[in-house]
Amino acid sequence: MTETLIDIKNLVTSFKTPEGPLRVLDDVCLTIKKGKVLGVVGESGCGKSITSLSIMRLLPQPYGFIESGEIIFNGADLTKLSTNEMESIRGNDIAMIFQEPMTALNPVFTIGYQIGEALEIHLKLKGNEKREKSIEMLKMVGLPRAEKLIDEYPHQLSGGMRQRVMIAMALSCNPKLLIADEPTTALDVTIQIQILELMKNLKNDFNTSVLLITHDLGVIAEMSDEVAVMYLGKIVEYTTAENIFDNPLHPYTEGLLNSRLVSIQRGTKLICIPGMVPTLTCKPKGCAFSPRCSKCMDICKEKMPELKEIKPNHKARCWLYN
Numbered sequence: 001m002t003e004t005l006i007d008i009k010n011l012v013t014s015f016k017t018p019e020g021p022l023r024v025l026d027d028v029c030l031t032i033k034k035g036k037v038l039g040v041v042g043e044s045g046c047g048k049s050i051t052s053l054s055i056m057r058l059l060p061q062p063y064g065f066i067e068s069g070e071i072i073f074n075g076a077d078l079t080k081l082s083t084n085e086m087e088s089i090r091g092n093d094i095a096m097i098f099q100e101p102m103t104a105l106n107p108v109f110t111i112g113y114q115i116g117e118a119l120e121i122h123l124k125l126k127g128n129e130k131r132e133k134s135i136e137m138l139k140m141v142g143l144p145r146a147e148k149l150i151d152e153y154p155h156q157l158s159g160g161m162r163q164r165v166m167i168a169m170a171l172s173c174n175p176k177l178l179i180a181d182e183p184t185t186a187l188d189v190t191i192q193i194q195i196l197e198l199m200k201n202l203k204n205d206f207n208t209s210v211l212l213i214t215h216d217l218g219v220i221a222e223m224s225d226e227v228a229v230m231y232l233g234k235i236v237e238y239t240t241a242e243n244i245f246d247n248p249l250h251p252y253t254e255g256l257l258n259s260r261l262v263s264i265q266r267g268t269k270l271i272c273i274p275g276m277v278p279t280l281t282c283k284p285k286g287c288a289f290s291p292r293c294s295k296c297m298d299i300c301k302e303k304m305p306e307l308k309e310i311k312p313n314h315k316a317r318c319w320l321y322n
């Protein structure tokens with residue numbers, strides 16, 4: 001059996017507000033195995049980024065905090081580590097790539113300086129050795145003319161090239177877990193495919209585990225082994241990628257699948273999920289999806305269903321199966 005790398009247990013992340021703590025993540029349980037990709041999908045605002053920022057302990061300050069739960073990584077509970085211990089984990093064991101590479105790249109330093117800095121901190125490389133390794137990393141992520149590129153500035157590169165540089169930086173410490181938060185959303189489709197291929201190869205070559213956050217089910221289908229579907233801070237379905245696409249159980253997952261742009265053919269109507277995601281401050285009573293669900297029953301408006309294993313390795317949070 002594949003070993004577990006990170007085990008998130010009953011995570012509750014909240015924001016401090018004048019009215020008291022507001023739950024942004026509610027009882028989130030996720031497991032990522034070594035060398036596997038867990039995709040997290042859901043509409044805007046469902047808590048995907050807050051999940052990754054909770055793992056990294058980089059929640060918006062001063063109001064974001066982990067209220068309860070555990071994040072067990074390599075035997076240690078990340079929620080209990082000191083700031084220094086966490087900094088070391090962030091640099092060495094867990095790396096993150098963001099949707100917009102410019103948030104991670106500094107416009108006033110060359111590409112070589114920035115990769116070199118990461119290599120110096122994590123691998124203690126200096127001088128020529130550092131430069132050689134930086135060039136090697138740029139080549140590894142498929143960047144052409146790496147020897148020249150190393151002396152250029154971020155603004156001289158295209159969006160796809162910057163994304164590759166950021167991946168090279170994230171991988172410079174050979175992390176055990178790579179968190180990719182919407183890594184390809186800002187890119188053209190052809191570049192998107194190249195970046196996904198690159199991440200796949202790296203996963204296969206280095207046995208890196210990936211937490212892949214996206215609202216794009218096409219990206220999930222391409223990359224993930226397992227998938228968690230989130231709605232308003234809770235996991236509503238959690239199973240293998242195959243099950244999500246071939247045998248979805250939750251009406252919200254069905255809605256996401258039906259509204260996929262890739263399913264459009266000329267003349268067919270795009271089906272969208274009616275209504276909007278409610279705000280965290282106005283969560284409906286009972287199942288949070290009930291105001292938008294065509295299968296809503298009386299009980300759905302009264303009580304929130306539990307996330308239950310409906311079939312082997314297939315969990316859903318829905319009264320249809322209770």
Ligand SMILES: Nc1ncnc2c1ncn2[C@@H]1O[C@H](COP(=O)(O)OP(=O)(O)OP(=O)(O)O)[C@@H](O)[C@H]1O
Pocket residue numbers: 024042043044045046047048049050051060215280
């Ligand atoms: N810095 C912040 N300050 C205040 N509220 C925030 C902040 N970041 C996130 N939130 C709120 O927390 C909830 C979860 O947000 P999160 O960013 O995790 O959503 P997401 O699933 O990543 O959405 P998206 O697809 O738009 O990136 C949302 O209600 C959002 O408005």
Ligand code: SF4
Pocket residue numbers: 250251252287288289290291293294295296297300305317318319320
């Ligand atoms: S619990 Fe009820 S309202 Fe919620 S998704 Fe299931 S059927 Fe729809």
Ligand SMILES: [Mg+2]
Pocket residue numbers: 048049050181
């Ligand atoms: Mg986000």
